[in-house]
Amino acid sequence: IKYDLLFERFLNPSRVSMPDIDMDFDSRYRDEMIRYAAERYGRDHVAQIITFGTIKARNAVRDAARVLGYPYGVGDKLAKAMPPMVMGRDTPLKYCFEQHPKYTDGYKAAADLRAMYDTDDDLKRVIDVARGLEGLKRSDGIHAAAVVITKDPVTEYVPIQRKPESGQEPVDAPVVTQYEMHGVEDLGLLKMDFLGLRNLDVITDAEAMIRAQRDEDFVVEEISLEDQATFDLLSRGDTIGVFQLESPPMRQLLKAMAPNSFEDVSAVLALYRPGPMSVNMHDDYADRKNERKPVEYFHDDAKEVLGDTYGLMIYQESVMRLAQKFAGYSLAEAVSWRKAMGKKIREAMEKEREKFVSGVVSNGYDVSLAVVMFDIIAQFADYAFNKSHS
Numbered sequence: 001i002k003y004d005l006l007f008e009r010f011l012n013p014s015r016v017s018m019p020d021i022d023m024d025f026d027s028r029y030r031d032e033m034i035r036y037a038a039e040r041y042g043r044d045h046v047a048q049i050i051t052f053g054t055i056k057a058r059n060a061v062r063d064a065a066r067v068l069g070y071p072y073g074v075g076d077k078l079a080k081a082m083p084p085m086v087m088g089r090d091t092p093l094k095y096c097f098e099q100h101p102k103y104t105d106g107y108k109a110a111a112d113l114r115a116m117y118d119t120d121d122d123l124k125r126v127i128d129v130a131r132g133l134e135g136l137k138r139s140d141g142i143h144a145a146a147v148v149i150t151k152d153p154v155t156e157y158v159p160i161q162r163k164p165e166s167g168q169e170p171v172d173a174p175v176v177t178q179y180e181m182h183g184v185e186d187l188g189l190l191k192m193d194f195l196g197l198r199n200l201d202v203i204t205d206a207e208a209m210i211r212a213q214r215d216e217d218f219v220v221e222e223i224s225l226e227d228q229a230t231f232d233l234l235s236r237g238d239t240i241g242v243f244q245l246e247s248p249p250m251r252q253l254l255k256a257m258a259p260n261s262f263e264d265v266s267a268v269l270a271l272y273r274p275g276p277m278s279v280n281m282h283d284d285y286a287d288r289k290n291e292r293k294p295v296e297y298f299h300d301d302a303k304e305v306l307g308d309t310y311g312l313m314i315y316q317e318s319v320m321r322l323a324q325k326f327a328g329y330s331l332a333e334a335v336s337w338r339k340a341m342g343k344k345i346r347e348a349m350e351k352e353r354e355k356f357v358s359g360v361v362s363n364g365y366d367v368s369l370a371v372v373m374f375d376i377i378a379q380f381a382d383y384a385f386n387k388s389h390s
Contacts, residue, residue: 005388006320012331014332014333014335018191022195023195024195025194026200028201034194037194046147046154047148047174047176048147048148049146049177049181049184051143051181052139052141053138053141055134057082060134061093061127063130065078065126068125070126082110091105092134092135143181148189157187159177162175235258253268256283257286269385270314276383281314281383296311305321314385315384315387316384318384319377319381320337322373322377327359340352341377349378353374357371
């Protein structure tokens with residue numbers, strides 16, 4: 001209520017998919033939390049979720065060469081001719097041979113590989129087999145975070161298996177679904193993410209040290225959210241070791257913004273993403289906040305919704321509130337409207353435009369304002385972030 005977060009963003013009558021529930025724990029206690037869930041809801045109602053490792057391009061050429069009986073050097077030569085990884089991702093073999101907008105760099109870098117394919121029959125044979133292997137499931141593991149909790153026993157919905165580690169009795173091993181995450185969600189089951197977070201380990205340990213050496217009554221949750229020393233630290237960009245505020249561009253942004261309220265910290269996290277930064281929203285926020293630029297609203301009545309973010313719609317919740325205020329939408333309708341905006345489906349957008357404009361007009365505003373407003377909000381809806389999350 002204090003921060004005007006909208007419950008409908010999480011769950012509402014028109015929502016068809018289950019909400020996503022993520023919980024972060026001190027990484028040393030994650031297993032204990034999963035055990036707790038199993039005891040609380042019944043051991044036969046809780047399972048971890050399987051993940052599948054697939055055969056990637058490099059492995060595929062090595063495997064194909066080995067199975068076809070070629071010397072090790074053949075597979076190695078091909079693997080080394082593969083395009084280098086881009087941000088930890090391989091270029092699929094398929095797109096080394098045909099152009100794809102997502103893999104243009106990979107295609108360019110694969111010129112040598114294509115030349116080998118065209119000139120050497122043995123290498124051509126290996127690559128043809130490798131293309132058939134690529135993407136097949138190679139191994140299975142346990143998803144790092146996902147746990148499913150079911151109403152009836154898990155076996156009523158999905159096949160399960162035990163995954164014992166070496167030397168472990170199967171009966172003590174974790175129960176794991178044999179369908180992966182998307183299959184489990186498609187069945188309508190509730191997936192929860194139990195994440196182990198090292199930053200929480202650091203906080204737990206720091207708290208214990210402060211209690212031992214400085215103040216035995218110290219409790220980290222009781223630090224005021226208005227703590228000036230903390231805002232000074234953030235404004236100096238002195239944030240190495242502070243969760244999510246560590247990268248050099250983020251520290252630059254903190255200096256430019258000089259946060260002095262909890263809302264500013266929330267805004268930094270929502271703004272520091274590729275979308276908002278590509279249209280310079282992060283600089284606009286910092287400049288408007290520190291009076292280097294004037295704060296502007298597309299209509300005076302929007303002040304009430306956008307006052308605390310200096311006229312910028314940085315949150316999905318602001319987009320929903322504006323649809324509610326100007327077009328008379330219910331919050332459940334506003335959620336669906338925001339989703340339609342995000343998906344960029346032309347017909348859906350045009351249908352929404354008509355509904356929105358007539359809603360704004362029947363609320364007593366001018367039709368020209370309604371048209372302009374729809375476009376402004378549609379543009380922001382793309383970049384807006386979930387405020388509850390922030």
